[in-house]
Amino acid sequence: MHSTMMDVPLSLNSLLERAGQLFSSNEIVSRRPDKTLVRHTYGEWYRRTRSLAAALVDLGIGKGDRVATLCWNHHAHLECYFGIPAAGAVMHTLNIRLAPDEIGWIAGDARDRVLIVDDVLLPLYRQFADLHRFEHVIVYAFSGQPVPDGFTDYDAWIGAADGAGFRYVEHAETDPVAMCYTSGTTGRPKGVAYSHRSTVLHTLVASLGDFWGLKGSDVVLPVTPMFHANCWGVPYGTVMMGTKLVFPGPHLHPEDLLDLITAEQPTLSLGVPTIWMGLIQTFDAALQADHPHYGRWKLPRGMRSLVGGAAVPESLIRAFDQHGIWLLQGWGMTETSPLATVSYPKAELRNVSMDERYRRAAMAGVPVPLVDLRLRGDDGQDAPWNGQAMGEIQVRGPFITGSYHGVPVSEEKFTTDGWLRTGDVAAVDELGFVRITDRTKDLIKSGGEWISSVDLENALMAHPAVAEAAVIAIPDEKWSERPLACVVFRKGQSAEPPELSAHLMRHHFAKWQLPDRYEFIDALPRTATGKFWKLKLRELYPR
Numbered sequence: 001m002h003s004t005m006m007d008v009p010l011s012l013n014s015l016l017e018r019a020g021q022l023f024s025s026n027e028i029v030s031r032r033p034d035k036t037l038v039r040h041t042y043g044e045w046y047r048r049t050r051s052l053a054a055a056l057v058d059l060g061i062g063k064g065d066r067v068a069t070l071c072w073n074h075h076a077h078l079e080c081y082f083g084i085p086a087a088g089a090v091m092h093t094l095n096i097r098l099a100p101d102e103i104g105w106i107a108g109d110a111r112d113r114v115l116i117v118d119d120v121l122l123p124l125y126r127q128f129a130d131l132h133r134f135e136h137v138i139v140y141a142f143s144g145q146p147v148p149d150g151f152t153d154y155d156a157w158i159g160a161a162d163g164a165g166f167r168y169v170e171h172a173e174t175d176p177v178a179m180c181y182t183s184g185t186t187g188r189p190k191g192v193a194y195s196h197r198s199t200v201l202h203t204l205v206a207s208l209g210d211f212w213g214l215k216g217s218d219v220v221l222p223v224t225p226m227f228h229a230n231c232w233g234v235p236y237g238t239v240m241m242g243t244k245l246v247f248p249g250p251h252l253h254p255e256d257l258l259d260l261i262t263a264e265q266p267t268l269s270l271g272v273p274t275i276w277m278g279l280i281q282t283f284d285a286a287l288q289a290d291h292p293h294y295g296r297w298k299l300p301r302g303m304r305s306l307v308g309g310a311a312v313p314e315s316l317i318r319a320f321d322q323h324g325i326w327l328l329q330g331w332g333m334t335e336t337s338p339l340a341t342v343s344y345p346k347a348e349l350r351n352v353s354m355d356e357r358y359r360r361a362a363m364a365g366v367p368v369p370l371v372d373l374r375l376r377g378d379d380g381q382d383a384p385w386n387g388q389a390m391g392e393i394q395v396r397g398p399f400i401t402g403s404y405h406g407v408p409v410s411e412e413k414f415t416t417d418g419w420l421r422t423g424d425v426a427a428v429d430e431l432g433f434v435r436i437t438d439r440t441k442d443l444i445k446s447g448g449e450w451i452s453s454v455d456l457e458n459a460l461m462a463h464p465a466v467a468e469a470a471v472i473a474i475p476d477e478k479w480s481e482r483p484l485a486c487v488v489f490r491k492g493q494s495a496e497p498p499e500l501s502a503h504l505m506r507h508h509f510a511k512w513q514l515p516d517r518y519e520f521i522d523a524l525p526r527t528a529t530g531k532f533w534k535l536k537l538r539e540l541y542p543r
């Protein structure tokens with residue numbers, strides 16, 4: 001039988017058209033550098049996005065060409081998410097938090113032809129401009145100031161193009177739409193390219209009720225940068241559903257985020273755990289009647305918050321739940337689009353205690369549809385899903401990358417039978433809940449036994465005096481490696497090492513698993529995507 005359904009390619013363009021047709025009055029809010037809010041409707045955004053596509057075609061940009069962005073989170077960046085693919089080109093989001101040399105190297109490796117950059121980020125652009133020559137540099141006047149001489153003004157440029165008459169560039173569903181580089185915490189950055197097909201499938205799966213549960217009536221606050229794994233794919237979903245968006249622009253400090261949250265009352269937000277740790281500390285401190293910001297902020301009860309990119313401590317989940325906000329943990333990576341697992345209350349857990357719900361919420365969760373997941377033990381065999389046996393997570397599916405840009409497929413990254421090797425070590429239990437114990441290279445090997453740095457960190461962060469903790473391995477003559485804990489205390493609080501070790505033993509750690517040493521520091525170094533930067537800590541404490 002040959003005649004089945006129509007062979008219409010999956011396409012971001014159909015999501016764009018749908019938004020223009022159905023949601024023209026819903027809002028897209030962006031906070032500008034001067035902290036004022038600018039409001040666009042989806043209708044305006046749709047017209048501007050088509051004009052961007054037309055302007056790119058006029059520039060001679062064609063199929064598969066890379067168009068880079070160096071931008072904060074705002075409406076014009078969202079125009080790039082759809083306008084660049086509409087022109088047949090590939091949006092390449094550059095990570096503004098990387099060192100300039102590295103950004104230049106990445107732009108060169110991707111062979112980006114055009115750069116769209118916020119005016120406030122021009123000083124950063126100038127630092128790597130010599131490393132890669134873009135054919136065109138287009139400046140978005142995010143600050144509202146005139147665009148400096150010698151650059152094309154984004155608004156004027158798209159304003160001059162015929163958006164209304166624009167015709168979508170034909171494409172196959174496997175053609176690329178976007179590209180991100182892995183942030184390089186584990187080595188040289190590598191490019192991952194997403195297709196129309198992978199992006200649409202990821203959007204449909206991730207939007208399901210147990211995961212993002214995205215509704216047209218939601219108000220979504222993406223704190224996750226739009227250059228971090230495409231803002232976890234959420235902007236594609238919000239456009240699909242015409243959901244109101246609130247972009248925080250360049251202001252990501254806890255106080256600024258709390259101001260924005262109080263003003264716009266989001267129902268769904270997303271960010272890495274470190275963002276939410278800072279936010280809840282600031283919020284809780286201001287609950288004291290003598291605090292200078294007492295009464296200034298209101299958290300929206302019932303908000304869901306997508307958290308991932310690093311392990312989410314149970315203490316953080318409990319702290320937010322006190323205010324009626326549920327943290328929904330996901331695990332994934334740039335290579336997986338990124339959503340691969342989500343921790344949600346499965347039907348089997350309907351009657352479990354709150355303690356058990358928190359415990360599960362602190363796990364990476366259950367594989368989402370279309371993601372096949374297996375655990376490979378050291379012996380090369382599949383490890384059983386019994387909650388104990390550990391192995392490397394390997395995944396396969398239509399939104400998992402099959403290669404890296406310009407890099408030959410190697411066995412280090414892909415198995416011979418076609419699975420992605422994630423480099424994350426985990427156990428999976430009978431219900432299918434994945435518990436990440438470490439990255440392969442973060443595990444601490446002491447006397448032939450593995451110690452999970454993630455477990456130690458989570459337990460330390462459950463101590464009332466501890467704001468943040470990261471555990472690394474230091475070399476040891478006798479045991480080969482031993483744990484070192486780097487701890488940041490909450491304001492005005494402290495604890496001695498014996499007290500912290502006693503606390504860990506109450507959390508069921510054996511004596512030999514306890515850190516040999518504690519370093520008390522003012523702040524943990526962060527990676528370009530806001531995670532604790534263990535590589536830097538290893539440099540700081542080589543022994």
Ligand code: ADP
Nearest residue numbers: 182183184185309310311330331332333334436
């Ligand atoms: P990079 O690998 O360069 O940091 P990614 O943002 O793609 O860039 O990070 C993916 C990695 O982040 C995963 O391989 C995993 O180690 C970590 N990670 C993501 N989500 C979680 C989570 N929920 N729990 C623990 N680790 C996580």
